[in-house]
Amino acid sequence: MQSLNISTAALRSVQQALDNTANNLANVDTVGFKRRSASFSELLTDSMNEQASVDSQQRNSPAGLRIGSGVRLGLTKLDVTTGSMKVTDVPTDLMIEGDGYFLVSHLFRNADGELDDEYRLTRSGDFELSELADLPGFALVTPSGEYLVDENGNRITFENAGELTITPEGVVMMDGNEVAQLRLYKVDNPDQLQQIGNNQLLAPTLDDQKAPDFMPFAEGRIRQGALETSNVNVQEEMSQLLAIQRAYQLNSRAIGITDQMMGIANSLRSR
Structure with a gap:
């Protein structure tokens, strides 16, 4: 048995x-x-x-x-480990060189029926410039609909869709005008975070505070027009x-x- x-x-x-x-x-x-x-x-x-004495006779094992x-x-x-780089020359494609995660916001309805946001972390940089449904303008979103947010946790939005430029330090500009500051966030142990699908991790909370209020910044840099492939x-x-x-x-x-x-x-x- x-x-x-x-x-x-x-x-x-x-x-x-x-x-x-x-x-x-x-x-x-x-x-x-x-x-x-x-x-x-x-x-x-x-x-x-404690084997029986009969069993212990003629035994070579301890x-x-x-x-x-x-x-x-x-x-x-x-x-x-970082995956390989794939150059796409698409302005909305972003790759993280080094350590760090993008922070995105997922909208959902809470128990009271009101819209609330949930922060998630991801290394996927295949964003799209999509028109906002609730406000006039455009925003950078993931293929599954989450919004890319700035250092204050606010959605990165644009009044119009023009020439998008994102510097390695995360400065977001549209037609040469600075719009927002994009940050990368550091995660010491990703295994402690919950995987919630779409290649995303649920951002932690601390003392009723949501990310990014307490999350440290990472030292990685952003490369525009490229993607990180799977490892x-x-x-x-x-x-x-x-x-x-x-x-x-x-x-x-x-x-x-x-x-x-x-x-x-x-x-x-x-x-």
Whole structure:
């Protein structure tokens, strides 16, 4: 029975690792995507220190038999290495060179039915110049509709759509006139933040304060007309996929053999 429990736990963990690898491969062309690597941890183990005297005779192994219970998926760690640069020459495409995240605002209706904003962090710089629905003018938005905000957390808006210029320091200008100051924000441990889809992380809150009131600025620079590609390595992910498939086959075969052994034991007892 112990082998059956171990193999079952391993199959469950291997399936989760397979889902993680599949997600990495599915986002190989997603702008600014950061891959995740799966790591396993051991389940509860037991140590049999007092074997019977008959069992201890002719033993070469040291005293204390370690009995495991299998493994589980312990962590899927976010790989924050920078992806390759793709030059597009599109004015609304922005790439972060170095450390930092863009801050965007997502509008939603709260429990009172009023419009509220939720701040999110992202490395995806494929913004678009879109016409505002509630006010006259234009704004820089993500493909999923979030607004790029300035250092004060306000939407970056323009009265008209002209020649957009964004300096490496984040100064946003339209037709040569300064409009806003764009900042990049630092995140020491992205694994602590909640992933909410669309390649975005939920910005933290502190003492009923929303970002960016307390978030530190990052030292990265902005490059206009370029995008950061995904940091997924297809060859590495395919090698990982083969290893996961072999582990799945091994544990599946172990379950089959255990089932046969239990069937033989049951048939012997019934005679």
